[in-house]
Amino acid sequence: MADFLSAYSIQNWLESCPQAYLEGTEYGHQPGENEPEDLLANEVLREDAIRTTVQLVVGEKCALAASSGLINAAPDEGSKCFLATQTLDEARHVEVFTQRLIDLGVKKKDLDETIRRHANPNLVRFAEVLLEKVDKKDFVAGVVGQNIVLEGMAFSVFEMLKAVTDAVNPKFAHTLAGTIADERRHVGFGENRIGSLIKQHPERKPEIEQMQKDMSYHMLATFAASFRNNPAREQIEQVKEGMRESGVNAEYHGANLSELSPEEMEGVLSDTVLEEFKVRLGRIGIDYQTPARP
Amino acid sequence: MNDPLEAPVDEAAAAQQRQRYELADDTGFDEVPKKYRKFYRRWQGDGDSLAPNEVICPVCKVVIRSTRELRPGDRVYCMPCMSRLVVVRNGQGMLEATVSY
Numbered sequence: 001m002a003d004f005l006s007a008y009s010i011q012n013w014l015e016s017c018p019q020a021y022l023e024g025t026e027y028g029h030q031p032g033e034n035e036p037e038d039l040l041a042n043e044v045l046r047e048d049a050i051r052t053t054v055q056l057v058v059g060e061k062c063a064l065a066a067s068s069g070l071i072n073a074a075p076d077e078g079s080k081c082f083l084a085t086q087t088l089d090e091a092r093h094v095e096v097f098t099q100r101l102i103d104l105g106v107k108k109k110d111l112d113e114t115i116r117r118h119a120n121p122n123l124v125r126f127a128e129v130l131l132e133k134v135d136k137k138d139f140v141a142g143v144v145g146q147n148i149v150l151e152g153m154a155f156s157v158f159e160m161l162k163a164v165t166d167a168v169n170p171k172f173a174h175t176l177a178g179t180i181a182d183e184r185r186h187v188g189f190g191e192n193r194i195g196s197l198i199k200q201h202p203e204r205k206p207e208i209e210q211m212q213k214d215m216s217y218h219m220l221a222t223f224a225a226s227f228r229n230n231p232a233r234e235q236i237e238q239v240k241e242g243m244r245e246s247g248v249n250a251e252y253h254g255a256n257l258s259e260l261s262p263e264e265m266e267g268v269l270s271d272t273v274l275e276e277f278k279v280r281l282g283r284i285g286i287d288y289q290t291p292a293r294p
Numbered sequence: 295m296n297d298p299l300e301a302p303v304d305e306a307a308a309a310q311q312r313q314r315y316e317l318a319d320d321t322g323f324d325e326v327p328k329k330y331r332k333f334y335r336r337w338q339g340d341g342d343s344l345a346p347n348e349v350i351c352p353v354c355k356v357v358i359r360s361t362r363e364l365r366p367g368d369r370v371y372c373m374p375c376m377s378r379l380v381v382v383r384n385g386q387g388m389l390e391a392t393v394s395y
Contacts, residue, residue, distance in 0.1 A: 007376040015327040016374075181325045181374070184354035188375025191353055195395030251339050279352075283393055 005078025008189070013085040021181050028096040028178045033171035035103050045239070048232035050104050052161075054118035055226065056097040059154060062127035064090035066134045066146040073137040075197075082189050089182040096175050120225050122294075126150075126218035129211060140197055144208050147190025148280050149215045155183040156273045160265075163252040167243065187280070195284040205286055213289035216277065220270055221294040227266035236262070298333050298370045299360040300378075313363040315347045323356070326373045333359050334374060349391045353377045364389055 024031070039045050067086040074080045098111065106114050130145040162176040198204070230236065243250060243258040250257040255268050278288040302312075321335035335357045337350060344350065346363045354375035364370070368381040370391065379391035 016325060020327065021324045184325065184356065184375045188353050188372070188377050191393060192375075192377055192395060195393065199395075254340055283352075284395070 005076060008078040008082035008085075010081060010085060013185075016185070017085075017089070017182065021178055025174070025178065027099040028092070028175035029171045030174055033174065035100075035171060036169055039169065040105065042235060044232045044235045046104055048230065048236065050101060050106060050114065051118045052226070053097055053100050053104065054115050055120055055123055055222065057094060057101070057115055058119045058123050058127065059150070060090055060093040060097060062130060063146065063150055063154070064094055065127075066130055066142060066150070069131070069134040070139060070142045070146065073134075073139040073142065075139060079139075079189075079193055082185075082193075086186055086189070089186070093179055093182070096179070100172065100175065120222045122218045122221035122225065126215050126222065129214050129218065133211065140194060140201055140204050141208050141211055143190055143194050143197075144281075144286070145211055145215060147186050148194070148284075149212055149219075149277065151183050151186040151190060152276050152280055153219055153273050155180065155187055156269065156276060158183065160252050160257070160269055160272075163250045164257055167246070167248040167250070168239065191280060191284055198285050202285075209287055209289045212277065212281065212286070213291050216274065216289075216291035217294070219273065220291060223266050223270055224294045227262040227269075230262060233262060296330065296333070297361050298358050298373065299362055299364065300369045300371055302362065302365070302368050312365075313346065315345070315359075315361055315363070317359055317361060321359075325356075330373055334372075335359060344389070346389075349379070349381055349389055351375060351377060351379060352391055353393060358391070369394070 022028070035049075039049060064087065067083050067090050071080050071083045071087065074083055101111060101114065102108065130142070130150060133141040133145055158176050158180045162173050162180065165173045165176065198208075240258045248258060253268060253272050255264075257265060257268075260268065274288075274291075281288045317332040319332050321332060323331050323334045323336060326334060337355055337357050344357065345359075347360045348357050349364055349370065350357055351372040351374070354372060354377070356372060356374050358370050358372055358379075360368075360370065364381050366381055366383045366389070370379050370381060371377075372379060372391075378394045380394050381389055382392055384390045
């Protein structure tokens with residue numbers, strides 16, 4: 001066990017993250033990279049990008065509150081060290097996605113109001129379910145909710161967004177690549193640390209399974225609101241048509257996203273995340289609970 | 295040991311039959327310290343395939359590469375997500391990794 005926890009050191013994080021894939025970056029992307037001109041010039045698409053980015057900021061603010069809140073609840077120094085590095089990762093994510101809002105034209109004085117206006121209520125509820133556990137200093141439930149459910153969702157959402165933006169928005173794709181690399185460590189910690197702890201506390205399983213079910217429902221409702229009835233639907237279809245004409249294959253889990261309708265994209269993302277939950281929770285001995293579909 | 299292959303199974307009996315691999319220095323993977331980067335690469339999606347010295351980490355989906363051919367029972371380490379894994383053969387006869395907690 002001592003050997004397993006020794007990997008969670010500040011030195012290891014320094015060499016793997018700031019001195020590795022983040023070296024030379026500015027707000028997560030290469031210096032000089034900008035949002036595409038055609039995105040900034042199209043008011044409907046720009047508003048859609050702001051709306052999407054706000055959900056990322058809200059999710060990352062939740063992750064920042066959860067990872068920092070869990071440090072003092074952690075039962076060992078290795079976990080405290082890891083959560084300290086994760087806290088900095090999450091603070092960086094809040095910063096880079098907030099910077100993207102500014103890059104998209106949101107004035108600094110309007111940031112809070114913009115986030116309040118666009119934040120999906122289901123995503124806010126998703127965060128509240130997790131932060132209730134964190135407030136109670138419940139380390140096991142907090143890490144499952146944060147590092148398996150929240151980070152598992154973020155991992156899949158970021159990968160899908162990266163697949164869509166790789167060819168059309170290198171700046172945002174580079175920002176996402178760095179956050180995906182961070183998420184690898186976070187989901188790894190969740191599985192490895194809780195995988196051993198849950199064996200010592202099997203009586204916690206029912207409560208944790210209910211939390212996963214509740215969080216999953218709010219996540220699916222957030223996806224539904226993001227993909228269905230999107231006011232930018234027509235403009236997004238035009239972008240996808242341009243991608244198809246250029247031969248861009250936005251591949252995500254075997255599907256070419258440029259060929260899918262918003263409802264089909266929602267289905268692919270939802271199924272991918274839920275399947276990941278099922279597999280990850282099953283590995284650590286927790287029974288996945290199927291949520292209601294909004 | 296630098297190689298992610300931490301504990302080969304049946305080392306004494308199988309050492310001579312294990313194929314060795316020269317790993318390219320730069321796979322484009324930059325999520326671990328420089329000296330370890332050749333041991334990992336990103337999975338490229340549907341058109342990609344695994345060599346006999348490679349296995350996918352089920353936790354973070356990165357491809358782990360060894361200087362030696364991998365076999366069921368081998369223990370490997372995934373540095374990007376810090377998971378300890380055991381190589382097994384799945385129902386389709388392919389090698390895959392399971393997490394060891």
